[in-house]
Amino acid sequence: MTDLREKSVAPVVPEKVGRKRRIPPAVAILLGAALILILTYTLPPFRNYQLATVGAYFTVTAGLTVLTGLNGQLSLGHGALMATGAYTFALTQNRWLSMPLSVLAAIVVTTLAGVVIGLAAARLRGPYLAGLTLAVAVVVPSVTSTFDTTFNSDMGLSIALDPPPGTIPMERWQAWLCWAGALVTAFLLATLTRGRFGRDIRAVRDDETAARLAGVHVARTQVLAFVVSAACAGLAGALFAVLAQSVSPGAFPLTLSLFLVMAIVIGGLGRLVGALLGALLLVLLPALAQTAGERSGSQHLEGNLALVIFGVVLVVVMLAAPGGLASIRFTLRRK
């Protein structure tokens, strides 16, 4: 073994050819923050509210794309994890009236839930994992009606939020809060997935045996990936609670979990830009559907149109760009 080290004293380090140059996460995040700040001062209140919703969705899709895209674990239960975060936020906020504390509590409780599900998930593969997380998505909302003295059943809980500081309008304040959460999450995830952890989770996705032989603790890596994405979902849940100023089981149905997965697939699996595009679609497409439904004058159409549009977009995007929207390159240098 010493021979090998002696030989590597004067290594011939080859020129780095073809390495992709990437914008450092910190720069992208600061640019994003500046853009959001400008937008919140120029957009009307309702658009600000929609912008805030995009931020909240981005918080959860970013974590989900790391789990599903980079580590290959399909979760159909992230809506339920969001519900966990949202309810934790509501209960702590109503008791202690401290938003930072409540957000923290939401993240911690959801992370703990993520540990439990993640431990089980690390033993399951493919459809069995999907089944487990699906069960979580179905069970968690119904907990609220079982323990209705705490969670107030289908009525949900209203949340006593502190008013925004100074004369900042509520919608702008909400947009700031949501995007602060989203950008911090994106920054942490980008930093985390750049180095060894990022390589390891992708290695586990591609070949577990080879990863194990290369020294990766497969189960630990999978649990960690699940926990990280659960923490993101918890924060997103708290942000949704801030947005709605209330929580109810109806806000976190099974379809939410499915929409989240669809969004990251359409946006481009495993990429934060894809998660952002997916979050944008999660807000834009239902809004589009609502407008279309109102124009047509049919009330039956309104509820289901969003689902149809999402399905059509999914099919079209997968046909045109199997890597998702983020994989599309607009180049003029085409030969």
Next chain:
Amino acid sequence: MSTENTAHELALDHMTVRFGGLTALDDVSLRVPSGRIVGVIGPNGAGKTTLFNVICGFVTPAAGEITLDGRAWRPRPHQLNRLGIARTLQGVGQFGGLTVLENVQVGARGHRSKGEKASRERQSEKDALEALDKCGVADYAHRLPGALPYATRKRVELARALASRPRILMLDEPAGGLDPEEIRWLAELIKGAGTTVLLVEHHMDLVMSVCDEILVLDFGKPIALGTPAEISADDKVTEAYLGAAA
């Protein structure tokens, strides 16, 4: 055996592995002295890969004991890298979504020897690039492995094993699918690796030219153990490969 008195880095004692009714390894003992190149050969289904899987902890033996550096040892796959044991898989077990450099970096965990100050990430990249260079595939560092020729991917696989700076290198059919030119290169690499090597291989010229000692398995049973010259002269080995003489 000429190695009775040397320190054995890795030793298997009376190893037996059963898969249901099939006995894949039947009372196999092997001593791997430090710095030696030990080959394991035998017809298909003889238990060569099973032997590797036992050492890597993928298969739990029904009986027998493994010792590492003289101490009883129960192998766990993900700990091998830290213990300085690297194994390549039959064929190419690569991470398709990672670049060649990243593939090798997964194996290069950035363990520093004393006096080195680089961060783990830098160290890992440095080790990986050195290993790629040693295997002659540094030019492909930022390509995805899926698009590369088979022989190149085999080299990447070797680089991943070498990047962990192993003291024991376990190669499972490294010559499979390589042309004579590549095999000559591989022989040089194995001889110059400066590590203990355990080699499972079908390519007899390679095994005979690089190995200090060879273990021959047939239907899970050890039938011969000796130097390449002794093995080539062994009647039982010829019989196992060519069938019993009528």
